[in-house]
Amino acid sequence: MKEFEIARKIGKELTEAELKEAAAKALGVKPEKVGRTVVVRRSVDARQEILYRYRVQAYREGEAYEPYQVAPYQDVHQADAVIVIGAGPAGMFAALKLLQKGLKPIVLERGKDVERRKVDMAKLSTQGVIDPDSNYCYGEGGAGAFSDGKLFTRSSKRGDIREVLHQLVAFGASEDILIDAHPHIGTDRLPEIVKNIRQCIEDHGGEYRFDSRVTDIVRLADGFEVHCGSTVYKAGKVILATGHSARDIYELFQQKGWTLEAKGFALGVRVEHPQWLINQIRYHGKYQPFMPTAEYSFVQQVEDRGVFSFCMCPGGILVPSSTEDGTVVLNGMSNAARNSKWANAGVVVQIEPGDQPAEYEGPFALMDFQRDIERSMYQWVSQHGGKHPLSAPAQRMKDFCRGIVSADLPKTSYHPGALSAPLHELLPEHVALRLRRAFPQVDRQMHGYYTNDALLLGVESRTSSPVRLPRNPETLEHVDVPGLYPCGEGAGYAGGIVSSALDGINCAEKC
Numbered sequence: 001m002k003e004f005e006i007a008r009k010i011g012k013e014l015t016e017a018e019l020k021e022a023a024a025k026a027l028g029v030k031p032e033k034v035g036r037t038v039v040v041r042r043s044v045d046a047r048q049e050i051l052y053r054y055r056v057q058a059y060r061e062g063e064a065y066e067p068y069q070v071a072p073y074q075d076v077h078q079a080d081a082v083i084v085i086g087a088g089p090a091g092m093f094a095a096l097k098l099l100q101k102g103l104k105p106i107v108l109e110r111g112k113d114v115e116r117r118k119v120d121m122a123k124l125s126t127q128g129v130i131d132p133d134s135n136y137c138y139g140e141g142g143a144g145a146f147s148d149g150k151l152f153t154r155s156s157k158r159g160d161i162r163e164v165l166h167q168l169v170a171f172g173a174s175e176d177i178l179i180d181a182h183p184h185i186g187t188d189r190l191p192e193i194v195k196n197i198r199q200c201i202e203d204h205g206g207e208y209r210f211d212s213r214v215t216d217i218v219r220l221a222d223g224f225e226v227h228c229g230s231t232v233y234k235a236g237k238v239i240l241a242t243g244h245s246a247r248d249i250y251e252l253f254q255q256k257g258w259t260l261e262a263k264g265f266a267l268g269v270r271v272e273h274p275q276w277l278i279n280q281i282r283y284h285g286k287y288q289p290f291m292p293t294a295e296y297s298f299v300q301q302v303e304d305r306g307v308f309s310f311c312m313c314p315g316g317i318l319v320p321s322s323t324e325d326g327t328v329v330l331n332g333m334s335n336a337a338r339n340s341k342w343a344n345a346g347v348v349v350q351i352e353p354g355d356q357p358a359e360y361e362g363p364f365a366l367m368d369f370q371r372d373i374e375r376s377m378y379q380w381v382s383q384h385g386g387k388h389p390l391s392a393p394a395q396r397m398k399d400f401c402r403g404i405v406s407a408d409l410p411k412t413s414y415h416p417g418a419l420s421a422p423l424h425e426l427l428p429e430h431v432a433l434r435l436r437r438a439f440p441q442v443d444r445q446m447h448g449y450y451t452n453d454a455l456l457l458g459v460e461s462r463t464s465s466p467v468r469l470p471r472n473p474e475t476l477e478h479v480d481v482p483g484l485y486p487c488g489e490g491a492g493y494a495g496g497i498v499s500s501a502l503d504g505i506n507c508a509e510k511c
């Protein structure tokens with residue numbers, strides 16, 4: 001087998017015949033001696049001409065080719081149970097791995113199934129009613145179900161990403177995710193995939209319990225009792241995959257005297273540009289409607305801290321992702337077609353333990369700091385006549401950098417609306433200062449990015465967990481509680497759909 005690269009103008013199909021000819025050249029054989037060609041990667045190259053670059057594997061006639069195979073799921077109706085707390089990406093992929101290992105997952109989820117959850121999210125956007133068990137972060141599929149569904153991870157050390165991608169395709173995602181350099185599913189497609197995963201788990205003998213918020217975890221000589229109010233479940237092992245917003249779980253750990261520690265996270269704003277502008281910038285004015293909606297990412301260093309874009313949603317919308325009353329938190333999502341008029345991204349500053357004011361101490365120092373900033377956004381809006389309880393304080397980009405309250409605001413995709421505010425004062429000083437320096441710097445790489453047509457909205461604070469539940473690096477069990485596997489983003493060992501899913505797989509492997 002030989003790998004080679006071939007490029008094509010976007011919009012011009014790459015034909016089988018062309019592939020075969022290029023493969024023959026790469027292998028040094030005649031086209032009829034080429035057995036098979038497999039496209040393994042497709043990426044956009046917009047440096048000069050706008051191209052798709054394909055990486056292709058070429059196999060000689062008769063040469064063995066082994067496609068990636070997902071391990072079979074076993075019937076686990078009669079098998080030993082493992083309790084999985086949380087049905088986000090970490091919990092779902094842990095449950096699938098348990099099936100592959102012949103163990104029976106019992107998935108306890110505080111929220112509702114993905115269909116019923118949609119009703120609560122609509123209420124959240126229209127009326128600002130936050131159900132603490134059913135919202136953009138909680139419910140079947142976790143924060144991943146109504147997310148943007150971007151599927152890349154920076155780290156390949158966590159495991160084989162193909163295991164996640166191939167399973168997603170088997171459950172209904174497009175095969176494009178197997179080859180795209182920046183795979184994306186879209187919020188309109190994710191709920192169906194989440195339902196298909198549940199169907200598979202239940203068909204093989206696993207169980208789901210919705211509306212089941214775990215309130216206590218009790219250690220027994222031979223395992224655990226897991227309490228959801230008055231209902232008690234028992235199992236030898238527990239995978240805890242409750243996500244980065246499960247403050248009640250962190251408090252439970254503290255009550256029990258189980259170790260937890262403060263962990264750095266990142267804090268900033270959501271930035272919304274008109275998508276046409278980002279298309280023009282990224283494609284150097286050559287954007288055509290058949291091209292993929294343009295995305296961007298950047299990392300800057302400002303005064304010893306990283307300032308970086310996070311979870312960029314091309315053609316997306318902004319959504320309220322608070323999990324508790326009295327807080328304003330924003331995130332972004334997009335449909336598979338990425339066809340809204342807006343491009344949004346978190347632009348955030350790395351916060352390390354010690355960056356918070358001195359009154360915040362102990363393992364919850366950064367979690368409390370995070371919560372107070374989310375509250376201060378909410379309070380500002382309610383004190384200044386916000387029409388919707390979850391309206392976001394907002395400022396035009398150049399006004400923010402110059403320290404001027406914006407006289408008016410551009411239209412936003414954020415349904416609860418935006419209210420002109422002094423975000424440069426509402427954010428902690430060290431965060432505002434770094435953002436104010438970073439935006440003009442970004443403009444040097446992406447000319448046109450630094451513009452008053454861009455809107456900054458507060459606050460983007462749920463970038464990753466501000467708490468870590470430390471694990472034994474070998475066994476992945478909690479350092480104080482053998483048999484309990486803190487898992488995914490909430491444990492502080494993942495950030496994003498794929499890394500959380502991989503962490504779920506790794507924890508289930510250890511059970």
Ligand SMILES: Cc1cc2nc3c(=O)[nH]c(=O)nc-3n(C[C@H](O)[C@H](O)[C@H](O)COP(=O)(O)OP(=O)(O)OC[C@H]3O[C@@H](n4cnc5c(N)ncnc54)[C@H](O)[C@@H]3O)c2cc1C
Nearest residue numbers: 086088090110142143147148149150214243488489496497
């Ligand atoms: C709007 C939005 C867009 C996003 N877009 C992307 C993206 O495009 N790409 C990407 O990689 N990441 C994205 N993310 C982040 C991504 O969704 C998370 O990193 C990922 O879902 C974390 O997975 P997890 O399983 O560890 O935790 P979560 O997805 O947070 O799942 C935790 C689950 O545990 C449940 N739970 C919590 N407490 C309890 C309890 N006490 N008892 C029972 N159940 C409990 C919750 O209800 C939830 O279902 C986005 C997030 C949001 C909110």
